[in-house]
Amino acid sequence: MNILKFFTAGSVDDGKSTLIGRLLYDTDSILADQLEALQNSNRKNDDGTIDLAILTDGLRAEREQGITIDVAYKYFQTAKRKFIIADTPGHIQYTRNMVTGASTANLAIILVDARNGVVEQTIRHSYLVSLLGIKHVVVAVNKMDMMDYSETVFNSIKDKYKALAQNLNLIDVNYIPVSALKGDNIVQNSERMDWYKGESLLHFLEQVDTDNLDKSQLARMPVQWVIRPQTDELHDYRGYAGRVLSGTFNLNDKITVLPSGASSTVEKIEFFDQTLDAAHAGQSVIIHLKDDVDISRGDTIVNASALPQETKLIEADLCWMDGRALDTSIMYLIQHNSKTTKCKISEILHKVDINTLEKHPADEFKLNDIGRVIVKTADALAFDLYDDNRANGSAILIDSRTNLTVGALMFRASVE
Amino acid sequence: MSEYNFDYLDELEAEAIHILREVAGQFEKPALLFSGGKDSITLVRLAEKAFRPGKFPFPLVHIDTGHNFEETIQYRDEMVSRIGEKLIIGSVQQSIDEGKVIEQTGKNASRNALQTVTLLDTILEHKFDACIGGARRDEEKARAKERIFSVRDEFGQWDPKRQRPELWNIYNGKIHKGENVRVFPISNWTELDVWNYIRRENIALPSIYFAHQRDCITRNGQLMAASPFLNMDDEDVVTNKKVRFRTVGDMSCTAAVESDADLIDDIIQEISESKISERGARLDDKVSEAAMEDRKKGGYF
Numbered sequence: 001m002n003i004l005k006f007f008t009a010g011s012v013d014d015g016k017s018t019l020i021g022r023l024l025y026d027t028d029s030i031l032a033d034q035l036e037a038l039q040n041s042n043r044k045n046d047d048g049t050i051d052l053a054i055l056t057d058g059l060r061a062e063r064e065q066g067i068t069i070d071v072a073y074k075y076f077q078t079a080k081r082k083f084i085i086a087d088t089p090g091h092i093q094y095t096r097n098m099v100t101g102a103s104t105a106n107l108a109i110i111l112v113d114a115r116n117g118v119v120e121q122t123i124r125h126s127y128l129v130s131l132l133g134i135k136h137v138v139v140a141v142n143k144m145d146m147m148d149y150s151e152t153v154f155n156s157i158k159d160k161y162k163a164l165a166q167n168l169n170l171i172d173v174n175y176i177p178v179s180a181l182k183g184d185n186i187v188q189n190s191e192r193m194d195w196y197k198g199e200s201l202l203h204f205l206e207q208v209d210t211d212n213l214d215k216s217q218l219a220r221m222p223v224q225w226v227i228r229p230q231t232d233e234l235h236d237y238r239g240y241a242g243r244v245l246s247g248t249f250n251l252n253d254k255i256t257v258l259p260s261g262a263s264s265t266v267e268k269i270e271f272f273d274q275t276l277d278a279a280h281a282g283q284s285v286i287i288h289l290k291d292d293v294d295i296s297r298g299d300t301i302v303n304a305s306a307l308p309q310e311t312k313l314i315e316a317d318l319c320w321m322d323g324r325a326l327d328t329s330i331m332y333l334i335q336h337n338s339k340t341t342k343c344k345i346s347e348i349l350h351k352v353d354i355n356t357l358e359k360h361p362a363d364e365f366k367l368n369d370i371g372r373v374i375v376k377t378a379d380a381l382a383f384d385l386y387d388d389n390r391a392n393g394s395a396i397l398i399d400s401r402t403n404l405t406v407g408a409l410m411f412r413a414s415v416e
Numbered sequence: 417m418s419e420y421n422f423d424y425l426d427e428l429e430a431e432a433i434h435i436l437r438e439v440a441g442q443f444e445k446p447a448l449l450f451s452g453g454k455d456s457i458t459l460v461r462l463a464e465k466a467f468r469p470g471k472f473p474f475p476l477v478h479i480d481t482g483h484n485f486e487e488t489i490q491y492r493d494e495m496v497s498r499i500g501e502k503l504i505i506g507s508v509q510q511s512i513d514e515g516k517v518i519e520q521t522g523k524n525a526s527r528n529a530l531q532t533v534t535l536l537d538t539i540l541e542h543k544f545d546a547c548i549g550g551a552r553r554d555e556e557k558a559r560a561k562e563r564i565f566s567v568r569d570e571f572g573q574w575d576p577k578r579q580r581p582e583l584w585n586i587y588n589g590k591i592h593k594g595e596n597v598r599v600f601p602i603s604n605w606t607e608l609d610v611w612n613y614i615r616r617e618n619i620a621l622p623s624i625y626f627a628h629q630r631d632c633i634t635r636n637g638q639l640m641a642a643s644p645f646l647n648m649d650d651e652d653v654v655t656n657k658k659v660r661f662r663t664v665g666d667m668s669c670t671a672a673v674e675s676d677a678d679l680i681d682d683i684i685q686e687i688s689e690s691k692i693s694e695r696g697a698r699l700d701d702k703v704s705e706a707a708m709e710d711r712k713k714g715g716y717f
């Protein structure tokens with residue numbers, strides 16, 4: 001059985017949390033004591049039925065205000081699949097929390113309120129989905145109960161979104177009319193929308209194939225920790241511990257260590273009490289090399305026949321996530337896998353106007369702004385382009401005055 | 417490319433090992449909070465997988481309420497000597513003796529809340545900058561909101577409204593002096609995942625997780641082990657029952673469930689069919705809707 005990680009997005013009050021609650025409720029994933037807590041809660045729907053949104057709105061402030069502030073993670077499984085859900089906030093103020101939930105997912109459910117159609121937040125979140133390279137999108141047109149379950153309403157929203165999807169290069173987009181509140185097309189197909197011939201949301205999620213994701217063949221392993229027991233029996237033991245980001249390392253593969261450029265051969269691959277013939281993407285292992293090269297945390301071991309880019313000047317998309325605006329005159333820290341180095345944003349190439357998706361020149365970058373910049377790093381980074389290899393093409397910016405994570409970077413090109 | 421089998425437990429395991437190694441790489445003085453429960457026992461196995469044949473780059477820290485199940489302490493001591501790692505004990509009794517906290521009184525008295533003070537003192541005394549814990553997001557709705565690297569201020573407080581973005585698998589462990597980070601490598605595991613992992617890895621557990629005969633009383637609808645740590649009176653009727661524990665904490669706040677499951681397969685079967693959550697057996701969470709959130713804001717695990 002494999003895991004599907006997905007998240008909900010869309011504007012405030014479009015029904016994201018209710019939809020997750022409905023999915024859990026209708027799959028019998030809510031246990032008796034949790035249900036009892038829901039029944040005892042004083043947040044109820046207008047008709048007195050339980051408010052399913054409070055299953056994920058776990059903070060006091062969220063329950064009081066009736067909105068989601070930070071991402072909640074929920075887990076459930078059916079006979080076919082395990083699911084990790086991130087329920088993210090729709091409010092623009094909390095966009096950074098939406099990006100947090102989205103960054104580890106491989107499928108997005110974008111909710112649209114059938115009464116309002118595609119609004120600015122729908123566009124913003126869809127744009128972020130495309131920047132983050134999330135290949136699978138479900139557009140759930142919600143609150144169909146408030147629009148008489150009308151096929152016409154659904155179709156007109158679908159057409160509107162199709163234009164947006166094309167503009168954003170979203171390839172695999174599926175449309176489902178739902179009512180999160182009443183449960184239509186969430187787990188069971190709705191009798192009230194017999195004009196809809198597609199699958200229910202759950203059924204779709206159970207069988208969607210996301211295996212084609214993150215399948216970069218480029219072998220990369222950032223070294224997180226060097227294991228040197230230095231005991232009598234293991235006097236010369238020196239193993240490089242890390243998680244294979246992408247590709248495969250086989251025994252006897254020729255490798256290069258970056259940034260030093262030293263080359264060697266894979267001598268041994270260990271995983272706790274086992275020795276392996278190969279280490280694949282996703283595995284946390286220990287690699288031994290034939291030669292005594294100088295390697296420490298922050299270095300990357302790569303296949304010698306497919307080297308990454310290596311430069312100190314990178315063009316990247318930036319999402320700004322801090323209340324303090326970007327300051328192009330100061331130094332930030334950039335964290336790329338296990339490496340952290342100083343950097344500056346040396347140039348803002350453009351900023352994107354979310355409503356029109358047009359690119360404009362800009363000289364300031366504030367909370368929730370998205371655009372293209374040039375990053376100048378103190379040490380060269382060994383990276384791949386985000387679209388080629390998500391895992392080795394992303395980084396975060398840290399403000400060393402506050403230690404906060406202030407930006408998300410997706411590498412698009414190295415600057416000559 | 418050779419075919420390989422990488423199922424969901426392998427994926428969760430590899431993620432947790434990655435997180436543990438990030439802690440080793442990013443912090444000066446980390447610690448692993450070890451309670452003697454199944455989640456922290458799982459963490460120890462994951463740490464072995466992350467760092468063997470080397471030593472752990474951190475000690476184990478047990479915040480000892482003094483109201484433990486005997487079996488847990490015995491397990492702890494045996495395990496520590498088997499793995500050959502350092503154990504530091506922070507004692508709630510000592511915090512009481514030093515007058516830093518005051519023992520609760522009354523029928524529902526528990527040392528659960530007092531632990532936070534001892535924990536923060538232990539962090540301060542040893543200057544720990546990161547504490548690894550076995551909390552999982554599926555346990556409780558406030559935990560479902562917490563980051564894997566969760567920054568606490570000088571007073572140990574969690575501020576749920578000001579969490580840092582946490583993107584991809586990149587964890588920002590930068591902090592100011594006095595702050596520390598709580599790190600939760602098994603955030604994405606469910607209770608059942610932990611049990612399936614324990615079965616797969618053949619990990620030994622304290623015997624109280626398996627069905628056994630025990631003297632119990634009923635408190636607030638929950639079955640509690642009769643012990644000198646419960647303030648019992650004439651109303652409490654002691655009956656001997658076959659029980660096991662689903663989660664293990666302090667004796668005064670951990671409830672038992674009636675069960676015949678004395679093998680791990682039976683336990684997994686029982687949990688798969690159970691209609692009650694794991695935390696349903698914790699009195700500490702029953703206090704109010706925001707009980708866990710409030711404790712976390714106060715510096716709890």
Ligand SMILES: Nc1nc2c(ncn2[C@@H]2O[C@H](COP(=O)(O)OP(=O)(O)OP(=O)(O)O)[C@@H](O)[C@H]2O)c(=O)[nH]1
Pocket residue numbers: 010011012013014015016017018019045053066067068069088089090091142143144145146178179180181182
């Ligand atoms: N009639 C109707 N109301 C709905 C439906 N889905 C959600 N709602 C209501 O819409 C309101 C907002 O729902 P939430 O689930 O909290 O919305 P959200 O998208 O999670 O909002 P944020 O997380 O704050 O962005 C609640 O009052 C819900 O009961 C639906 O299908 N039909």
Ligand SMILES: [Mg+2]
Pocket residue numbers: 016017018053067068087088089090
């Ligand atoms: Mg919500």
